[in-house]
Amino acid sequence: MARREVVTIPCKINLHLGIHGEKDARGYHRVDSVMVPVALFDTVVVEEAPSLCVAHEPALEVLSEKTTVWKATTLLAKELGVEPAVRISVTARIPERAGLGGSSADAGATLRALARLWGVNALDARVVGVARRVGADVAFFLQPVPSLYLGAGDVLEEAFPSFEAPIALVMPATNGISTQAAYDEFDRMGSEPMGYEDLCAALRASDMRGAAAHLYNNLAPAASSLCGEVARVQEWLHDQPGVRASQVTGSGSCSFALCENTEDAERIAHVAAEECGWRAWATMSVGSPGKIC
Numbered sequence: 395m396a397r398r399e400v401v402t403i404p405c406k407i408n409l410h411l412g413i414h415g416e417k418d419a420r421g422y423h424r425v426d427s428v429m430v431p432v433a434l435f436d437t438v439v440v441e442e443a444p445s446l447c448v449a450h451e452p453a454l455e456v457l458s459e460k461t462t463v464w465k466a467t468t469l470l471a472k473e474l475g476v477e478p479a480v481r482i483s484v485t486a487r488i489p490e491r492a493g494l495g496g497s498s499a500d501a502g503a504t505l506r507a508l509a510r511l512w513g514v515n516a517l518d519a520r521v522v523g524v525a526r527r528v529g530a531d532v533a534f535f536l537q538p539v540p541s542l543y544l545g546a547g548d549v550l551e552e553a554f555p556s557f558e559a560p561i562a563l564v565m566p567a568t569n570g571i572s573t574q575a576a577y578d579e580f581d582r583m584g585s586e587p588m589g590y591e592d593l594c595a596a597l598r599a600s601d602m603r604g605a606a607a608h609l610y611n612n613l614a615p616a617a618s619s620l621c622g623e624v625a626r627v628q629e630w631l632h633d634q635p636g637v638r639a640s641q642v643t644g645s646g647s648c649s650f651a652l653c654e655n656t657e658d659a660e661r662i663a664h665v666a667a668e669e670c671g672w673r674a675w676a677t678m679s680v681g682s683p684g685k686i687c
């Protein structure tokens with residue numbers, strides 16, 4: 395019987411995103427990134443099949459051969475010396491071009507499913523190496539727990555205790571922002587980042603009020619420059635009762651609000667969608683790594 399692996403994968407938010415002007419040999423910026431998994435999930439199903447086939451639901455505009463899932467599969471098969479004879483079905487709920495890491499989550503989930511199918515550990519150096527070649531965020535999704543990543547934002551430096559915090563996600567209803575366009579805009583604007591130590595100290599101590607006081611993203615001005623509605627979402631979230639702190643995630647266009655309680659997160663998401671015409675979700679950070687399979 396054909397073997398089958400199912401992986402449910404959360405999205406991510408960046409509590410700290412510090413982009414440096416300095417770039418590596420690939421042209422990737424040096425990035426300090428503190429990421430946290432958030433309960434808005436894609437599902438990836440990998441089954442043994444005669445040949446490689448990738449399908450997304452809802453369908454993507456790009457050819458399946460151009461997806462992060464295809465790239466992750468072919469690179470890992472080559473690395474392990476096996477045939478990529480699998481059918482992969484992705485059910486996507488994480489919005490594209492949001493800064494929530496949707497296409498990276500799908501690639502990370504695919505690598506975890508393939509690692510099980512092909513008998514290697516998901517944190518084997520070969521799997522991590524492939525993840526980093528597919529995209530800067532992909533390695534995080536091999537082990538999606540609150541963590542500090544350095545290098546190009548793809549090298550694990552430290553993992554923190556998991557926590558459950560109520561969160562509202564709000565993004566403009568328009569097209570979203572391309573990650574590459576945001577980095578190009580960052581280069582035009584120029585900036586050097588603040589440090590991440592105070593945030594990390596709060597996360598080590600599971601001090602969520604302290605963590606909320608240290609949210610940071612110096613890619614956010616580039617996101618607002620490309621999509622003015624991002625700044626309007628930010629201003630609106632800042633003024634809402636029940637919001638401890640808010641920030642743009644990644645390269646946008648989504649913002650997140652750390653809320654006092656689940657009722658506040660639900661009210662904010664409801665008003666953002668119904669009265670402001672934005673896309674919004676009331677959710678939580680993923681508190682127990684065991685809840686993700």
Ligand SMILES: C[C@](O)(CO)[C@H](O)COP(=O)(O)OP(=O)(O)OC[C@H]1O[C@@H](n2ccc(N)nc2=O)[C@H](O)[C@@H]1O
Nearest residue numbers: 422423425498529530531532546547573574577644645
């Ligand atoms: C903005 C973040 O999401 C924060 O977590 C990441 O830095 C982006 O991660 P990602 O979506 O996995 O990005 P990739 O698919 O690897 O890269 C897309 C494009 O973003 C730019 N890029 C990305 C990461 C990085 N450290 N420096 C860059 O300059 C490059 O132009 C690259 O061609």
Ligand SMILES: Nc1ncnc2c1ncn2[C@@H]1O[C@H](COP(=O)(O)OP(=O)(O)OP(=O)(O)O)[C@@H](O)[C@H]1O
Nearest residue numbers: 456461462490491492493494495496497500572573
């Ligand atoms: N598995 C995938 N899921 C979604 N989009 C994909 C996938 N693989 C490739 N793509 C393409 O990548 C584009 C988005 O890339 P981009 O890096 O800007 O954003 P993202 O991965 O959706 O999220 P983020 O803004 O968090 O990085 C999509 O519009 C689509 O054309």
